[in-house]
């Protein structure tokens with residue numbers, strides 16, 4: 001059993017007051033308490049950016065790696081110890097800029113990871129530059145004349161790349177976000193949650209007010225197993241038209257379920273002795 | 286055949302004609318007959334077409350390098366004659382396709398011309414041209430005086446998994462190739478490969494290249510996870526690892542790129558398993574960011590770097606020693622870079638195994654440098670042995686530890702390591718951190734942590750670093766200094782030189798400053814030999830020692846030094862003195 005105090009560290013979040021990261025942090029802790037995630041059964045891998053600081057504020061075993069490389073580290077962890085719940089905290093810059101290639105391939109392989117994207121549509125830690133998810137025309141420090149690039153669609157990209165659980169949440173709705181984090185973790189395979197995360201300091205467009213105004217949840221009878229529909233809904237965006245919830249879900253075996261070497265137990269629990277390799281050496285005589 | 290005599294057989298063909306497998310079978314035939322071998326393969330970066338050659342060197346004594354001349358040249362195409370007609374030894378033969386229009390007019394008159402209808406024999410077996418390398422193998426076995434029974438054994442093993450038919454067809458054409466020699470060219474048959482009388486006493490030998498020995502070493506060391514992106518010359522490491530993963534219960538994964546390779550391996554190691562990656566210079570450039578990440582997070586990791594000529598794509602299938610300084614300096618900032626370099630496949634085997642223990646002991650990345658010649662040239666050794674190897678995971682525990690601190694400051698800089706899932710809390714942090722792992726930017730903490738990490742290099746120097754090895758006489762007129770695959774060439778050259786010795790360096794960082802200075806304190810003339818443009822080892826020696834190198838012999842054409850070239854160089858120095 002995990003109590004909220006078990007997750008407490010000596011460090012209180014350094015994020016700006018009102019930052020969506022605070023909501024993501026709280027929602028995740030609530031999910032951990034609800035599900036009993038702790039240092040005996042879970043690990044976190046984080047990227048570099050404001051989001052990555054989360055490792056300091058949660059007493060759960062973690063690896064804070066390099067900018068863009070959270071996913072490869074997490075896949076390494078999961079392959080050798082699939083009993084761990086592995087959570088990836090990454091940013092829209094971290095995951096889609098520096099780490100874009102890793103994202104496509106992690107989805108394609110359907111590793112059993114829960115990926116939380118702190119999507120503030122910009123680079124916050126480096127004080128506000130454009131990101132691959134910034135809207136066309138969006139003004140930032142690096143695009144003072146307005147962003148000339150089109151953003152890409154993280155949900156659609158995840159679906160077509162092979163992720164088997166694709167959701168969008170809004171950081172400000174913590175009960176719902178908690179619920180989606182739990183569902184994502186329960187899913188076997190690559191689960192992605194694009195979390196709309198207002199950056200109160202650098203993003204004056206995608207504010208809490210804006211998201212409260214313009215988001216809504218997918219209908220109760222929405223069928224997330226229909227890939228084509230999921231793609232259609234993933235492209236729906238705009239005023240009053242930002243859907244939230246689980247867009248896509250499919251039951252394909254995860255990467256880790258397909259590896260015969262780890263069918264019985266995780267690699268990390270296997271013996272290292274290899275006396276029998278002598279036989280292999282004889283092949284070369 | 287005298288003990289030191291070497292017979293060199295060169296097979297030349299178009300890529301795809303099976304030069305490598307024929308060369309390996311001939312090598313194994315020699316081993317099983319009680320001889321030593323060294324196979325050198327050279328080929329361009331092409332899959333089909335292009336000129337491939339493989340030289341099999343056979344001797345009763347250890348043989349460790351290619352030779353500049355050939356005693357038998359097997360030409361499966363015209364190119365082989367055109368490119369190698371000037372490399373015949375005094376008493377030599379050319380085996381070639383007699384039915385095609387191979388022009389042998391350039392071949393010196395003293396060379397025996399053994400024309401054989403290779404494709405005709407191959408086709409008569411009911412199979413295609415594909416078997417001409419086996420016909421040639423039968424023929425050369427006959428010329429060498431080898432044993433057809435052993436060859437048939439090898440054919441059965443090599444083609445066994447392709448079905449009875451294929452085995453039969455190969456055995457048939459080998460026999461016909463063999464017979465063609467005994468029936469038509471009897472007087473050219475040499476008695477070299479007669480199974481030696483002592484063959485039953487001969488310790489079982491194996492023929493391995495460095496890629497294989499690294500993979501075998503990793504498996505023997507308890508490797509559990511490898512992520513390797515294909516790249517010449519190390520691709521065959523991953524092939525061996527991939528093939529054997531289910532049997533030995535480790536995972537090999539082909540990642541999307543080298544950035545991912547190293548980060549996956551780091552993740553696996555953080556989670557508690559023995560992990561490795563391998564690449565060449567281009568891939569290592571990408572890995573340099575992960576190299577330092579492993580250093581900062583104190584994550585054990587074995588990285589194999591198989592050098593080929595750079596920069597950029599360079600010469601993908603040739604050899605070089607130009608990555609040394611990059612590896613020693615890769616990544617921003619200071620962290621303990623432990624860098625070893627193997628000199629041949631056997632050293633690569635031993636150092637791979639040691640690298641896994643060092644990685645666990647010092648909780649830091651270990652780079653093992655090899656090069657294309659080591660990766661792909663095959664040498665015979667007594668069966669590689671790991672019975673004495675002890676897997677040592679260092680300060681590693683999966684138990685709950687009270688008041689656990691992952692980066693606890695200790696006199697040797699090494700802290701207790703545990704893993705996620707053990708119940709212990711820590712952060713493996715790429716940001717500078719305190720003893721638990723929390724991000725921390727205090728000047729004091731930073732200073733202590735930097736010192737902690739760097740202390741490991743000092744401790745490694747005291748406890749694990751090995752002295753360079755000296756071959757040849759204790760004191761000599763000329764001392765050769767080199768590293769990597771040049772070792773084999775130097776050892777071979779020493780056999781033809783008086784008053785010359787060779788110092789072979791395996792530890793690049795930490796560097797054996799005192800040991801090397803002592804070894805070379807009485808040296809009269811130091812000849813440094815390297816395969817790169819700037820003399821990167823010489824630079825390392827200048828940086829770390831007071832040793833004065835008298836002369837450097839450098840090459841950067843991708844080619845391997847022949848022992849004959851070293852002998853020439855030494856004679857040249859002597860004539861000037």
Ligand SMILES: Cc1ncc(C[n+]2csc(CCOP(=O)(O)OP(=O)(O)O)c2C)c(N)n1
Pocket residue numbers: 047048049050051052067090091092093094095118120122123124125126131
């Ligand atoms: C290799 C490398 N390049 C650049 C940086 C600088 N950098 C740190 S965080 C960051 C962008 C972060 O953006 P995002 O991932 O969206 O995270 P946020 O800060 O918005 O949470 C950049 C460019 C870095 N740390 N490493």
